[in-house]
Amino acid sequence: MKIRVVSSRDEILSLNPNEKIIHLAFRPSNKDIFLLVETCPKLEIVQLPNSYQRTISRSMQMFLEMQKIQLLEGDVWGHRKDINEYYTVPSSVMSKIRNMKLEGVPNDRIAEKMCKESKLNQKMIIHILNKKPLEL
Known part of the structure; x- marks a missing residue:
């Protein structure tokens, strides 16, 4: 299983529309999350580090819930984005x-x-x- 690691908002528009699991390694704004959902219509999970997840607004959490996208806390330990854009379980x-x-x-x-x-x-x-x- 692969998790696409996105380290900046500039990468969102270049994502493959078939991505299902994405780890955001930056603190996303509401606009970033809307753009992510629009860019990746098959998205199932958005994973954020704990400190970033606490800053997601309640309305954005509800939006993701309505889109049937899970917002999960977690990290991709030891992953080097410069070597591979995916973290593989x-x-x-x-x-x-x-x-x-x-x-x-x-x-x-x-x-x-x-x-x-x-x-x-x-x-x-x-x-x-x-x-x-x-x-x-």
Whole structure:
């Protein structure tokens, strides 16, 4: 699974319209989020660092909710944007999630355990778990 990392508002217009998960590494304004949703109509998740998420207005949160776009807190630890514009969830993490799901471990337990191991947000792990099996 890939997460597109956007480090400045100037990059928004150059995004692929098929992007589904985006991590904003800058403090977005309402205008930036509107532009992001317009540029990427298939967007499912916008991830922001905790400190930036607290500054998102309630009206913008409601707008994203109405568009069925999840606003998640989280970071892309150790990612270097100068090397690759995507953060890829390691295949080992995806395998562990897949195996635990096949073993019948409840989603909340998987999310709790993998959150500690992978540094991914629990809601991001729940999103991965709810995807079609072929995409895992």
